[in-house]
Amino acid sequence: MSEQIPGPGADTQDGAATSIEALVGSWLPVPDVAERLGVPLSQVRRMLEERELLGLRVGERRILQVPEAFLDETVLHYLRGTITVLADGGMDDEEVVRWLFTADDTLGRGGTPVDALRDGFKTEVRRRAMETAF
Helix, strand or coil, rough: CCCCCCCCCCCCCCCEECHHHHHCCCCEEEHHHHHHHHHHHHHHHHHHHHHCCCEECCCCEEEEEEEHEEECCEECCCCHHHHHHHCCCCCCCHHHHHCCCCCCCCHCCCHHHHHHCCCCHHHHHHHHHHHHHH
């Protein structure tokens, strides 16, 4: 049975509403992602279609944007497989992004799953993703 993931504006543990925009913090519009990666816009759109990256419609104008933390010089290593595990468990894109950016004490350092992926702890993040999603 999957754990319930709060939706946009859902109450957090301290009772305050947290939007997905605030939880993630820094977002990049798709053209900026292409520029940052040095690839054509069509390649970024393909990455989104193939779920190598996730983007959500956020902000005042509701334009498609990608969390900046998903990128270094390239797309964050191990992100695609983690997205797949969570999506296969029934999470939609917003739930996946929320899960990746929500602090998780079971990961040891009390960081977020995306921080743990950035630090190279793929196995532990995927294990936790499987427990959450299934």
